[in-house]
Structure formats: C-alpha cells, structure tokens
Amino acid sequence: MSEQDKILNDITSKEYEYGFVTDIETHTLPKGLNEDIVRQISALKEEPEWMLEYRLDAYRKWLTMPLPEWAHLRIPPIDFQDVIYFAAPKKGPDKSSMDEVDPKLRETFDKLGIPLEEQMALAGVAVDAVMDSVSVKTTFRETLAEKGIIFCSMSEAIREYPDLVRKYLGSVVPVSDNFYSALNAAVFSDGSFCYIPKGVRCPMELSTYFRINAAGTGQFERTLIVADEGAYVSYLEGCTAPMRDENQLHAAVVEIVVEKDAEVKYSTVQNWYPGDAEGKGGIYNFVTKRGICRGDNARLSWTQVETGSAITWKYPSCILKGDNTVGEFYSVALTNNFQQADTGTKMIHIGKNSRSRIVSKGISAGRSENSYRGLVKVMPGAEGARNYSQCDSLLIGDKCGAHTFPYIDCRNTSAVVEHEATTSKISDDQLFYCNQRGIGTEEAVGLIVNGYAKEVLAKLPMEFAVEAQKLLSISLEGSVG
Amino acid sequence: MLKVKNLHASVDGKEILRGIDFEVKAGEVHAIMGPNGSGKSTFASVLAGNEKFEVTAGEVEYEGENLLEMSIEERARKGIFLGFQYPVEIPGVSMANFMKLAVAERRKAQGLEPLTAGQMLKYMREKAAVVELDAKLMNRAVNEGFSGGEKKKNEIFQMAMLEPRLSLLDETDSGLDIDALRIVATGVNRLRSESNATVLITHYQRLLDYIVPDFVHVLYKGRIIYSGGKELALKLEKEGYDWLINDYKE
Numbered sequence: 001m002s003e004q005d006k007i008l009n010d011i012t013s014k015e016y017e018y019g020f021v022t023d024i025e026t027h028t029l030p031k032g033l034n035e036d037i038v039r040q041i042s043a044l045k046e047e048p049e050w051m052l053e054y055r056l057d058a059y060r061k062w063l064t065m066p067l068p069e070w071a072h073l074r075i076p077p078i079d080f081q082d083v084i085y086f087a088a089p090k091k092g093p094d095k096s097s098m099d100e101v102d103p104k105l106r107e108t109f110d111k112l113g114i115p116l117e118e119q120m121a122l123a124g125v126a127v128d129a130v131m132d133s134v135s136v137k138t139t140f141r142e143t144l145a146e147k148g149i150i151f152c153s154m155s156e157a158i159r160e161y162p163d164l165v166r167k168y169l170g171s172v173v174p175v176s177d178n179f180y181s182a183l184n185a186a187v188f189s190d191g192s193f194c195y196i197p198k199g200v201r202c203p204m205e206l207s208t209y210f211r212i213n214a215a216g217t218g219q220f221e222r223t224l225i226v227a228d229e230g231a232y233v234s235y236l237e238g239c240t241a242p243m244r245d246e247n248q249l250h251a252a253v254v255e256i257v258v259e260k261d262a263e264v265k266y267s268t269v270q271n272w273y274p275g276d277a278e279g280k281g282g283i284y285n286f287v288t289k290r291g292i293c294r295g296d297n298a299r300l301s302w303t304q305v306e307t308g309s310a311i312t313w314k315y316p317s318c319i320l321k322g323d324n325t326v327g328e329f330y331s332v333a334l335t336n337n338f339q340q341a342d343t344g345t346k347m348i349h350i351g352k353n354s355r356s357r358i359v360s361k362g363i364s365a366g367r368s369e370n371s372y373r374g375l376v377k378v379m380p381g382a383e384g385a386r387n388y389s390q391c392d393s394l395l396i397g398d399k400c401g402a403h404t405f406p407y408i409d410c411r412n413t414s415a416v417v418e419h420e421a422t423t424s425k426i427s428d429d430q431l432f433y434c435n436q437r438g439i440g441t442e443e444a445v446g447l448i449v450n451g452y453a454k455e456v457l458a459k460l461p462m463e464f465a466v467e468a469q470k471l472l473s474i475s476l477e478g479s480v481g
Numbered sequence: 482m483l484k485v486k487n488l489h490a491s492v493d494g495k496e497i498l499r500g501i502d503f504e505v506k507a508g509e510v511h512a513i514m515g516p517n518g519s520g521k522s523t524f525a526s527v528l529a530g531n532e533k534f535e536v537t538a539g540e541v542e543y544e545g546e547n548l549l550e551m552s553i554e555e556r557a558r559k560g561i562f563l564g565f566q567y568p569v570e571i572p573g574v575s576m577a578n579f580m581k582l583a584v585a586e587r588r589k590a591q592g593l594e595p596l597t598a599g600q601m602l603k604y605m606r607e608k609a610a611v612v613e614l615d616a617k618l619m620n621r622a623v624n625e626g627f628s629g630g631e632k633k634k635n636e637i638f639q640m641a642m643l644e645p646r647l648s649l650l651d652e653t654d655s656g657l658d659i660d661a662l663r664i665v666a667t668g669v670n671r672l673r674s675e676s677n678a679t680v681l682i683t684h685y686q687r688l689l690d691y692i693v694p695d696f697v698h699v700l701y702k703g704r705i706i707y708s709g710g711k712e713l714a715l716k717l718e719k720e721g722y723d724w725l726i727n728d729y730k731e
Contacts, residue, residue, distance in 0.1 A: 428533065433569040435553035436529050436562075437579070437639065438586035447582065451573025451622065 027088045028217070032081040035059060038186055041086050045155050045189070048162060058175040058185030065179045071313055071342040072371040072403055076247075078284065083249055084217040085187045140204065150195040151206055154222050157193035164195055168226050172255040172292050172319070180251040180286040180313075184220045188253070191221035196231035196262075205461055207236040210252075218249035225255070227262035229295065234265040236464055247275075247310060251286045260295025260322065265303070267460050268316075269468050272308035274475075279338025279367075282310025289316035293325035293351070301328040302345065303459045305468040307475040310339060315373065317346035320354035320382075327356040330456040332468075334449075334475050335368030335400070344374035344405075349385040349415070358389040361453050364400035365476055371403040378415040385415040393423045394452050396445070396476070424452075446473030482507050482678055483528075483548075483647060488539035489703075490527045497523045497534070499703035505647065505678045512681045512689055512714060515700035516722050521682045522566060524700065525649040529563040530556050543647070557583075558590035560646030560677075564636040564653050571623040576635070579623050580605060580642055587643050608641040612668040630661040637668040648672075648679045654688040666691030686718035699725055 029040055038059050042052040144151050150161060157165050175185045192208040210221060227233055237254075250272060258264050266289075275282025285308075291300040302316040318327030329345035347356035356376065364370040376387045393402035408417050426448050434444035450457065450469050457465050485503040489496060497520045505511055513521055527534050528541065530553035541548040548556065571579065584604075585595040596604060609616045612634040624632055633653055640648055650669070654662055669679065669692050681692060689697075689711065697713040698705045699722065707713070707725050 427569075429569045430571055432529075432531055432533075432553065433565065433571070434579075436557050436565075437583035437643070438554050438557040438590070439579075439582050440554050440586075443582065447574050447579070448571055451571055454573040 029086040062182035087217040148197040154191040181288045184253045188220045188222035191223045194225045198228045199230040202233040223254040226257045230261040237268045254289040256291030258298040263299040268304040275310040285309035287314040292319040296322040299326040303330040306333040312341040323351040330459045332453040334363040335370045337366040339368045342371040346375040349378040349382040353384040355386045362393045365396035369401045373405040375407040378410040387417045389419045391421040484542040486540045489537045508675045510694045512694040520703045562645035564650040566652040568632045577619040
C-alpha cells in the first residue's frame, strides 16, 4: 500500500458525526404494510375521511406497481413487510410552546446544530423539525402568519387548511407517478406545508430538518410548497440519521407549485447516514421531487448537495408550463466508499420561451458509483425554449465510477438545447503543488473539491454554503490515494 | 543549510540521479545547468519530496535534519520552496484562498499567529507589487487562464509570500520574454538575503545576467560533473557542454 493509499484509508475511516441515537420513548406501529396499517396511521393523525381515501387509493395502486429498476444502482431486495411505517416520539407533539417539547428532542436537534429557537431567530430562519414520523416543532409561525404565510407540519395543514391541501396535494406528483411516490402517499406521516399568499415575499428562509431516529423505521415525509402569484420563498432542507448496521428506507415526496410571477428556491443538504467504510448500513434514499411553474414568468430553482445515504435515487424536476418560465437545477453529488447515487433532473418545457439550466457536479471516491441522469424535454408548443446543461464528473482514486445519462427529447425546431460534459481527476500534480505550498493532502482534497463544486455551492444560502463546504471535505476524508 | 551526499533516485525503476553531491550555505545562490534530460528538474523535485521519484541511496541534510524523512508539506513548512516549471491549475480555488492556507501553514510552523483578513490582503498586495503581478489575479482560480508569464510571476509571488529559506527555481526563465524575465529576476534579487539561499535550475546563461550566482554546476547524466564560479556559465554559453561531456560518454 502506498503512502497516499494509507493516508486515504486513514481519512475514510473518519466517523459520521451525526450517528448518535436519541434514547427517547417512541410509539410505533407493528412492522409491515396493509390496509389496516394505513387506516391506523390516518386515525393516529386524526385525519378527515378524504385523506384516508387518498391513502387507501395510493396503497392499492402501490400494490400493482413495479419497482423502478432502470437506474444505474445495485439495490439489494427490500422487504417492505419488514419496515416500521410509523414511529413517533411518545410525548405528544403539542407544540404551542418550546417548553412543551421533550427536552431530549430539543437536545437532539441542538446536537445537530439546529437549536430550535434562539440561534435560528438570530439567523432569521423559520424551522420545522421532523423526527421519525412526526413534526416536533415549527418555529416562527406567528411572525409568518402576520404576512398570511402558512408554515406548519403537514399533519396540521391537513386538519387546519384542508381546502388548500386538497387543491394541491398530488397535483404535481400524482399518487401513481412511481412506486415510491405511491408508497409515500399511502403512509406518509408528516412533513412540512408552506403557502405563500399572493404578492408576498417571505421575509425569512424557511427550513425543515429531518431526522430518522428509531431503528427499523422508514421515514416517509411529504412536503408541499405553494407560492401564489408574485410570491417568493427560499426553502432549505437538511437531513441526518443515526449509524445503524441495517439499511433504513427513506421515501419522500416534495411537491412545489409556483404560480404566475412567483419564485421558489429549494435547497437541500442531504447527509443521511451513508453506511460504514465496508458498505454496511446506511439509508436508502428514494425521493421524488418535482415542481411546476404553472403561471407565466414563474421561476423554480433546485439546489442540492448530496453527500449521505447508501443509495440515492432522486431527480428534482421542473415542469415549465407557463410562458417565460425558468427552471434551474444545481447539484453536487458526492459518493465515497460503497455509496451509490443515481441523481439528476427533468426539465419539461411546455411554455413558450421557457428556459432551463442544469449544472451537475458529481464527485466519486472510494468504490462508489455516481451517475447523473437527466431529461430535457421540449414539447411542440414550447417556441423558443432554451436549455443549457453542464455535467461534470470528478474521480478520486481508480476504483470508483462516474456515469452520465443525458436524454434530450426535443419536439420544437426553434428550441436550443446545449449539453456539455467533462470528466476529470484530482491529479497527483495538483496534490503535489498544494503539498509543496505546505497544505496537507486532506486539506488539499477539500480545497480542490470545493473549488470544483463552487458554482453550485454559491447558489446555497450563506449559512448553508459554509456547512456544505465542511461537509464535502469531511465526506471525502481518506479518499485520496 | 543543505547537504546532499551521493543522492540516487529513480522513476519506474529507471535511475535518473546517480550520486549527487551538493552543498548550499545560507546567503548563496547556486545555478544548476546541463543539457536536456540530465536530471535537473528531477533533482529539484526530489528535494521537494515528490513521491513520483524513489530515493534509492544517499543522504540529504537540511538545517541539520534528515530531509528525506519529511513529508512534502513538512519540507514546505520548514522553508523549502519549489518554483514549478509547469505551475499547476486548480479550478475554482482562488489564489487568495490558496495563499491564505499556505501562509497560515508556514506561519504556524514558525510559531506565528495567522494573519487577519485585513493583514493578509495588505500583505498580498505588497508582494504582488514585487513581481508586478496584477492584484486582480488574486480573485482568479490558481493559475487558471493565466498567461505563461503570469504563471511564472505567480510562482515568484508565492515565494515572496512564503518567505522560504531555500528556494529551488525550476526553469523559472523558460518561456519568458525579456521584460518578464527582468521582472522575475528583480523579484528574486529583492528576496535574496544573508539567511536564505536560492538554487536556480536553468538552460540559459541569459537568466544569470540578471541573477548573478555564486556557484555554477553542470549536471549530466544524474551527476554533477563540474562546478565553478559565475564565469563558468559564460563559457558554457560560448562553448556548449561538449568539452565537459566528452569524458563522460558511455
């Protein structure tokens, strides 16, 4: 083993920082999935009849649907009857005041660097925190309510704003869209709901932190964001989970509706437990994220930094229905050790002069496999549509893989679609150069990777960008050989 | 400062350095000349610790310590600087950021506190002026899109920033027009002092018009075959290497 391999190995063995388990009493439903479980989830959440019907319909559809197998992923068989579909911290989530939140829960989020009150207040970020299946605490609801903004857990939204939820739920990602979206629709337990009324600019970043804690549990959250005409919101999402030897399932759905002249920015820093250096454990992350720019001039921008999960299957997409709409996708996906990621986006151009931009930066290290998969589709009516895609891959070491699967389906002759791709390696020369200036190998790799991902990181809100930079360096520790 | 004894090094099993003896004292400037492929750049790389080369025999003492046991970055932090013949591009990493890290490491090794952002900025401007390097380049990515001349000036700028004790300048003059050459040489001369030393690796006498060396050495087939004063460079320029090499043909 060469010296550099040793350094590489040493650093890869760095532990996952968020791998602790909170010792808290949880209320769980028995393992497995059937109509009765679906009914119980709905009953536990005191849902109206229409919601139960929605879930049962989804469950029945799910039974008939095949697992998606087209991705460049090796997914071990998943026994869907061996998963717990509902787990909730026992002390009821009555969230009217901070004092009523279980101190252990608060401690958990504090440990994750997400103090639910003071610090976020300083940073001006409103937070919804979801632990296992339920929302723990939503901050700043009152402040936001003054502007007519609704920001609450999905459960509350179903009870308190049934008309809005019924109008939009499933309007972007229909129940039968795919296997995992159907599963999610049947069993989703919580998530965030956000509505920005006409002409309102949301004065602070809205953010949801997801935490899986209980063992053997799947997390199925559902997020719905609606920006009414002329509204603006920037939304952040963060995720972590304890280190466990078994794999845990996470199948979320995010739907975004952007009306005329409105704008939504959605940023994710995904740091679910990736498994250990031998590929044992880790989260299976099967996520459907899609937004629609329904009205003219609507804009939707996805930014994601994906460093966690054993397997990632995720394609945040934009349906550009209105004229002059803009869709953006900025992604950094990093895989190390035995992680696998198949991620990318879909840009569906329907409106005239709709524009989209894709910047994808894949980083593969260790024995990981990292794929970009993207579709740019221009419909016949999309006169003057424009897309620019840039897909870069960076390889670290010689045992990993980087793959690119770009699809272009253009049905309008006035459209312009551009695709650029590069593949590069961190070269020994670059490392030698940094070392020769006194910069150690580990730090040099972090520096080079952050430089490579700069264009995407720059799209993140400030405080997230700093966190993401650190995360990239930490996730790569030990990956240089 | 630097004592090299019987240094042998090879790459992919091929021996490049075949017993180099070489000594540098504080305050001196040495020039190493020699035909292409004689091992000049390899020698500088080996001193800097490049792992591409394997040291198979010999000793190198730097400031009383065994240099060969130190990692690349340790050597750098202890004041060894290599000016690259082909400076490397690091996309997306700004010069300012790169220098901030490098200077902090060097200062740490010297037991000094890191500079504040304001001090750093001032320090960079000062040093950039030494080599007439446009301060705007600080916001650009390391060597990316730099012209050939800018890259070389950038090496000397980094040398000025890091205040090394021993600078190894590998063909810093190659590819420079006469103005750039003068600027680079002025930079090097301004950094000369009693306490530090410089080793210039060069093909041409031209550079030595501007930076006057105390000693000139001829490296051929991995050995130093001849050493002399500054006048040796002139003789080599006029007569070439043949009169020296003939004895060594195998």
